[in-house]
Every structure is written in structure tokens, then in C-alpha cells.
Amino acid sequence: MSKTLFDKVWDAHVVHTIEDGPQILYIDKHLIHEVTSPQAFNELEKRGLPIFRPQQVLATADHNTPTKDQHLPIKDELSRKQLSQLSENCEKHGIQLYELGHKYNGIVHVMAPELGITQPGMSIVCGDSHTSTHGAFGSIAFGIGTSQVAQVFASQCLLLTKPKSMRIKVNGKLKKGVLPKDVILYIISQIGTNAGTGYFCEYAGDVFENMSMEGRMTVCNMSIEMGARGGIIAPDETTFDYVKGRKFAPKGQEWENQLDNWKSLPTDSDAKFDKEYTFDAEDIEPMITFGTNPGMGIKINGFIPDQNDSSLEKSLKYMDFKKGESLIHKPINYVFIGSCTNSRIEDFRVAAEYIKGKKKAKNVTAWLVPGSRQVEQQIEAEGLKTIFTEAGFELRQPGCSACLAMNDDKIPAGEYCVSTSNRNFEGRQGQGSRTLLASPLLAAATAIEGKIIDITTHLN
Numbered sequence: 001m002s003k004t005l006f007d008k009v010w011d012a013h014v015v016h017t018i019e020d021g022p023q024i025l026y027i028d029k030h031l032i033h034e035v036t037s038p039q040a041f042n043e044l045e046k047r048g049l050p051i052f053r054p055q056q057v058l059a060t061a062d063h064n065t066p067t068k069d070q071h072l073p074i075k076d077e078l079s080r081k082q083l084s085q086l087s088e089n090c091e092k093h094g095i096q097l098y099e100l101g102h103k104y105n106g107i108v109h110v111m112a113p114e115l116g117i118t119q120p121g122m123s124i125v126c127g128d129s130h131t132s133t134h135g136a137f138g139s140i141a142f143g144i145g146t147s148q149v150a151q152v153f154a155s156q157c158l159l160l161t162k163p164k165s166m167r168i169k170v171n172g173k174l175k176k177g178v179l180p181k182d183v184i185l186y187i188i189s190q191i192g193t194n195a196g197t198g199y200f201c202e203y204a205g206d207v208f209e210n211m212s213m214e215g216r217m218t219v220c221n222m223s224i225e226m227g228a229r230g231g232i233i234a235p236d237e238t239t240f241d242y243v244k245g246r247k248f249a250p251k252g253q254e255w256e257n258q259l260d261n262w263k264s265l266p267t268d269s270d271a272k273f274d275k276e277y278t279f280d281a282e283d284i285e286p287m288i289t290f291g292t293n294p295g296m297g298i299k300i301n302g303f304i305p306d307q308n309d310s311s312l313e314k315s316l317k318y319m320d321f322k323k324g325e326s327l328i329h330k331p332i333n334y335v336f337i338g339s340c341t342n343s344r345i346e347d348f349r350v351a352a353e354y355i356k357g358k359k360k361a362k363n364v365t366a367w368l369v370p371g372s373r374q375v376e377q378q379i380e381a382e383g384l385k386t387i388f389t390e391a392g393f394e395l396r397q398p399g400c401s402a403c404l405a406m407n408d409d410k411i412p413a414g415e416y417c418v419s420t421s422n423r424n425f426e427g428r429q430g431q432g433s434r435t436l437l438a439s440p441l442l443a444a445a446t447a448i449e450g451k452i453i454d455i456t457t458h459l460n
């Protein structure tokens with residue numbers, strides 16, 4: 001029978017099927033961080049259970065980490081406690097932890113792929129919704145709740161109902177200035193934030209085939225923002241080249257064996273999906289969001305929709321925008337380039353290319369937050385740090401930072417922030433803050449101009 005990529009990976013991990021019921025899925029990699037693991041560790045302790053396979057669990061600290069003076073003790077008490085609890089739990093259970101300050105520390109969805117932990121054909125879970133990021137490698141990766149974290153700790157398995165399958169095809173050539181972030185913001189603006197509910201989504205077509213691994217991760221990262229359980233992209237030469245030689249990637253004969261398996265994973269040509277969407281690359285422009293969910297996005301030179309819709313009205317009230325208006329020339333005081341959506345080296349290269357030789361506008365506070373220590377080092381090694389500091393941008397240390405403000409990096413109430421993160425919910429970047437989601441290129445341009453510009457007319 002013809003199978004989709006998702007079917008192939010899923011079926012290879014089923015250890016037991018309950019007739020007319022859920023299935024038990026084997027989990028290859030379990031990633032954990034400080035926010036969603038403590039209760040799961042407590043649960044195990046309460047029930048006197050050991051961690052079944054600690055070697056398949058990997059931990060990092062990311063949400064509560066400060067992005068300045070990481071060598072000093074953490075000032076915020078709650079954050080300090082969260083991190084020390086993670087360290088204690090990992091130590092006690094023999095789990096590898098890349099804690100704050102470690103050379104491999106970083107946002108879980110940035111550091112795991114970078115270390116070659118994320119590989120095609122795997123099942124990967126983490127108590128974090130943006131685990132969908134890892135699907136960029138052709139793995140089944142999805143976020144789980146705290147009780148499921150405990151389930152995986154105890155059994156390395158999960159009881160699940162197989163999601164339905166959906167495919168989004170984008171064919172053609174992207175226009176200049178249109179980045180992977182624009183592709184996913186465009187898709188969500190077209191199909192809405194619930195279109196993926198109950199589905200696992202495969203991204204296919206030239207646009208994704210021609211995309212770098214960094215770009216594919218940006219796209220898969222936001223699958224959850226259209227409600228999907230996860231996103232997945234067929235592994236190909238781009239994937240293999242990225243994984244090869246990384247710290248935890250298979251080596252020698254094992255690499256050859258895995259490669260044969262990985263090459264058999266792409267969706268069979270006659271496989272059927274439960275739902276399909278098709279878009280043209282030529283229709284996509286640089287995007288920006290104006291509202292309080294990631295589906296409320298418009299083309300940079302477009303207008304806020306003028307419809308009678310109470311959720312639109314509520315969002316616009318919060319954002320202090322009006323129906324039918326354009327966002328061009330809106331003054332912006334904060335710019336954030338970071339988060340597991342856009343904090344990889346490619347994102348900083350795009351920003352640096354635009355910023356080089358220019359100066360940040362005086363009104364803007366511009367934070368650049370690498371997704372990992374390795375990205376931070378690459379930024380320095382490639383000379384990007386000099387470009388950023390000369391332009392007046394602040395290059396901080398790795399972490400989730402202002403993506404959700406569980407640390408010191410908060411956007412003040414009432415202020416607008418053009419942000420490369422994935423969620424623009426009310427108060428997401430700090431109480432009363434107003435988020436406009438965009439690509440690293442548009443974010444960099446906003447910081448230079450101090451206002452939103454039509455980037456399409458600023459590219460040479």
C-alpha cells in the first residue's frame with residue numbers, strides 16, 4: 001500500500017496497536033527543558049519509578065535563562081530555582097544536560113538539530129509545542145503535555161491516536177526578499193489557525209525542496225500555529241549534508257545504513273492525504289502580522305482587513321490599529337531577532353547583510369538573541385558581531401529571551417515590537433506588549449528605519 005512520509009515513520013515506531021483504539025509509539029529522543037519537566041520528575045518520584053532509558057533523554061536550559069551576564073548567578077529567584085531544579089533532576093537520573101554556560105547550551109529546538117541529535121526517520125518529543133521544528137528533518141516530532149513527559153520518562157513510549165494527514169504544496173520561485181518566515185506566515189494567513197487541528201502536515205513542492213535546513217525549521221516550527229500536531233518535510237541531500245559530521249550524527253558504516261533507510265522515507269507518488277492545499281510561490285510577499293494570533297497577517301504593502309468580525313475588532317483594539325489601514329510608516333521602538341523560529345546563523349546573516357554599513361534608528365531598542373552558544377560563536381567567527389555592534393544593535397546571549405518573556409527580556413506595555421518569533425498573543429512579550437511577527441529581514445529593516453517600511457521597494 002502507498003504510504004506518506006509520515007505513515008512510514010509512524011508505522012516504524014508502533015510497538016502495539018489496540019483494536020479500534022490508540023497505538024503505543026516508541027520514542028527515539030526525548031528532549032526536556034526547565035519549564036515542563038519538574039512535575040514529570042515529581043510524578044516519577046511519587047510512584048517510585050526510574051527513568052527507563054536516560055540515554056535517550058537530553059536536557060537544556062532555555063526559557064528562564066538570562067541573556068546577559070550568563071557567567072554570574074541568576075538574579076531572578078524563580079528562574080534560578082527552575083534551573084537548579086533541572087540540574088538536580090538530571091544529575092540524579094543520569095540525564096545529559098547542557099546547562100547555562102555549556103558550549104552546547106541553547107534553545108532546545110536550535111541546539112538539538114545543530115548537534116545532529118535530530119535525524120530523519122526518528123520520533124522526537126518534548127514538553128514544548130514548537131517541537132514541530134524537528135520535522136524539518138523528516139522526523140515525527142511533536143509537543144507533549146507534562147503527564148506525557150512522565151509517560152515517556154517511565155516507558156520511552158506514548159499512547160497515541162494517529163493524526164490525520166495533510167499536505168501543503170508550494171510550487172514556483174520565491175520573490176526577492178521573501179523568506180521562509182514569510183512563506184509560513186502567508187500559509188497561516190490563508191488557511192487560518194485551526195486548519196491543521198487533528199492533522200500532521202507535510203510541506204512539499206519546489207519551494208521547500210529549494211529551502212535550506214534553517215528555512216525548513218522555520219516553517220515546521222510554526223506548524224503548531226495553524227493547529228497541526230506537527231510538520232514534516234521529506235529528507236533529501238540538503239538534509240543529509242546538514243546532518244553529516246555533526247556531533248551525534250551516525251558515522252562510518254552506520255551512516256551508510258541510515259542513509260539507505262532515510263532515502264526510502266519520502267511519500268510514495270500515489271499516497272493519499274486526508275486534506276491538501278496548494279499555493280503559488282509568486283503570490284507570496286514579505287509578510288507582517290497586525291493582530292493577536294499568527295493567522296492575522298498581511299502582505300507588507302497590504303491593508304488590515306475591513307470586516308465585521310468581533311475577534312478582529314478585539315485584536316485591533318489591543319494593538320491600537322484600525323480596519324483598512326496600512327502598517328507602513330508605523331513607528332516601532334523595539335525589534336527582536338531571535339526565538340526558535342529565527343535565531344539560526346542564516347537568520348543573522350540575512351539581518352547582517354541588510355544592516356551592514358547602516359545605523360539603527362535612535363528610537364529603537366534592537367535585541368539580537370542567538371538560539372545557541374554555537375550560533376553565538378558563529379556570529380563572531382563570521383564577523384557579524386562587528387556589523388551589529390557598529391550599527392548599534394545589542395547582541396545578547398542565547399535563550400528564549402523576549403519570545404515569551406519568562407526571563408528579564410520584556411517589551412514594555414503599550415510598545416510595539418517587530419519580532420521574528422512565532423506568537424503574537426496578548427502580552428506574549430511582556431504584559432501589555434504588542435507583537436508584530438515578521439522575517440529577520442523585515443525586523444532588521446524596521447530597526448534601521450525606526451518604523452515599518454515596504455521592504456519590497458528597499459531591495460537592490
Ligand SMILES: CC(C)[C@H](C(=O)O)[C@@H](O)C(=O)O
Pocket residue numbers: 035036063127128129130143404
Ligand atoms: C513553556 C512552553 C511550555 C511553551 C510551549 O509549549 O510552547 C513555550 O515554549 C512557548 O513557546 O509558548
Ligand code: SF4
Pocket residue numbers: 062063107109128130339340341399400403404421422
Ligand atoms: S523560543 Fe519561544 S517559542 Fe521557542 S521554545 Fe522558547 S519560548 Fe517557546
